[in-house]
Amino acid sequence: MEACCDLQVDVNGEETFLVDKKIISLYSGRLRKLFGKSAGAVDNLKVIFHDFPGGSESFELVSRFCYSSRQMEITPYNISLLHAAAHFMEMTSSVSGTDTNLMELTQKLLDEIRYWMWPELLVALKQCQELLPESNVSTVIEKCLDSLIRRLVLASETSPSPSISSSNSSACRLSCDTKSTESLRNGLFSRSTWWFEDLLFVSPSLLEMMIRSMISHKLDHVIISKFLFYYQKSKLPVASSSLEKGKIIEAVIDALCMLERSSVSCKSLFGILRVALGLNMSRGSRNKLESMIGSQMDQATLDNLLVPSPYGTNYLYDVNLVLRFIKAFLCFRVSKQLKKVGGLLDLYIAEVAPDPCLKLSKFIALVSALPDSARDSYDEIYRAMDMYLEVHSGLSEEEKMRLCSALNYDKLSPESHKHLSQNTKFPSKTAIQALRTKQCKLKSLLQASKDPKLPNGESPCALSKGKVKDEEGDQIVIYAGELDPMADNERLRAHLQGMQWRVMELEKVCWKMQTQMTKILKAKTPSHSSARSLPKLCS
Known part of the structure; x- marks a missing residue:
């Protein structure tokens, strides 16, 4: 023509x-x-x-x-x-x-996409990505992604080889000259991850669509999460700007949120967090990341939580971030995880307590962040409070009382009770409260020894003798086990006499405690020595 x-x-x-x-x-x-x-x-x-x-x-x-x-x-x-x-x-x-035109001819070829080879699918998808967002190529993208991911699922279920043939898809085959094949032969990728390198070209804007397709085709969520972390680690170093890095991180976080929580590694989430802290991320993506981390707080370590404070603040660690983690954890928590997180938080509180710039309100918020059932003992909290008061000696009596109101005296050990009653850094009322708690425990023990029926329904005749020490180092006799009153009446009578004698000893101990409390009220004066280092108890 x-x-x-x-x-x-x-x-x-x-x-x-x-x-x-x-x-x-x-x-x-x-x-x-x-x-x-x-x-x-x-x-x-x-x-x-x-x-x-x-x-x-x-x-x-x-x-x-x-x-x-x-x-x-x-x-x-x-x-x-x-x-x-x-x-x-x-x-x-x-x-x-x-009867044909260009649109019909391209559609006809798309209908035969199951016969395409692996590199052909990749090239078509790359071209579609370059045409976005103006062009109408959504049909090509959907068909390419569908075919790609069907082959990934099939590969993970059948053979580790990237060349696949299926009776359902006739000539469903992959190329033998792709990077994925070389990686497989070199042992760099396992059977389930050989395709990671091939799909790194996917842009953040296309990533979400691809992950949704993977989920709909029931690809293993653990494999998907591994790919997302690999994608993030591979793409960030070659990103040209902070804006581009931020888009990559946000796309990865949004994709991870679509997966089952158990399939996402807590350690890897903290890795993303440390990268994200230096980028201008959206508040929504940051909230999603913190929520995912909070749901797995029982898997975190102290080092994970020691995140430096944001630029422009003068305290050492980002306490607000940890408080947000705890808040998210409480939304997802299982009771068996609560005490594990409680122990982790106690370690964190002890780490931040010596910070002279840490505000009292933030310290109290950390101590009170978890319910009381998260701790069997408040000894670690008491030691952290002791360190905090050592560094913040200028607190008023009222502020000290606010701090001590977060302390559960009933869950302090005898050693902590004794130390607290003599600790001049704490307010007088706190020391008195510790002594009263100690006295109440002794009275309960005294009452139990007088009562012929013990809490478990046993009678004194069913007890054998053992010894423990109280806070003052004195021995107190307790009874456990079973005796045969018919076999040894004399021995039983001796046990009952011993119990009566110990009751008298307990009454003397209570009298000594009351005298000590009176002395504290009258003559206790706080020490303001600043030359002393942190107390040995808290070191």
Whole structure:
């Protein structure tokens, strides 16, 4: 066909093509509409496209298709460009009485996507990604992703080899010359992760769509999470700007949120957190990350929690971040995890207590963050409070009382009770409270020894003797086990006499405690020595 070049087409400012107006407009509904509006014949026509999908390369392919009377071969390597260009040029009409047009031809090839090879799928998907977001290639993307992920699922269920044949998908096969195959042969990737390297080209904007497709095809969530962490570690070092890094992190976090919580590694989440702290991330993505970490607080370590405070603050560690973790944990917590997290938080509190810039309100918030049932003992909290008061010696009596109100005296050991009653850094009322708690415990023991029926329903006749020490170091006799009163009446009588004698001893101990409390009220004066280092108890 002899063609005359009577039309100039400027494609996105990249290149100007000289084409036959009649031939091009014969296939393009968009140009037919444009030329139909012009009055009469016009010489030296010029059309300028500013947003032609795929640019000059794509327009050249469309021109070849028009000039070759639809004989140009459409392959997986050019289908994305042709499909997008056909949409843009409105090449949806049949020509010369045929039933086919460019849109139908590309759709026909897409219908045979199960016969495509692995590298062909990757190239088509890459081209679609480059055409986003302006072009209408969603159909190609969906079909490529669907085919890719079906093969990944099939590969994980059958053979470790990336060359697959399935009776359901006929010629479902993968290339033997891809990077994934080389990685597999070199032992760099396991059977389930050989494809990680091949899919690193996926952009953050396409990542979510791909992960949703993986989930819908029931790919193992653990494998998906491993890919996301691998994706993050591989993409960040080559990102050109902080903005690009932020988009990568946000895309990974959004994708991880779609997975089962148990499939996501807590250690890896903290790795993302440390990277994210230096980036301008959205508040929504940061909240999602903190929520995921909080749900796995029982797997965290002290080192994980020791995150430096944000820029511009003067305290050492980011206490607010840990408080948000605890809040998230309490939304997901299981009772068996509570005490483990309680022990971890006690270690953290002891670590931040010597910080001279840590505000009293933040310290109290840490101590009170978990319910009382999270701790069997408050000894570690008492030691942390002792360190805090050592460093913050300028607190008022009222502030000290606020601090001590978070202390559960009933869960202090005898040693801590004794230390607290003599600790001049604590307010007098606190020491008195400790002594009263101690006295109440002794009275309870005294009452139990007088009662012929013990709490478990046993009688004194069913007890044998043992010894423990009270806070003052004195021995107190307790009884456990069973005796046979018929076999040894004399021994039983001796035990009862011993119990009566110990009751008298306990009454003397209570009297001594009351005397000590009176002395504290009258003569206790706090020490303000500042030359002393942290107390040995807290070191």
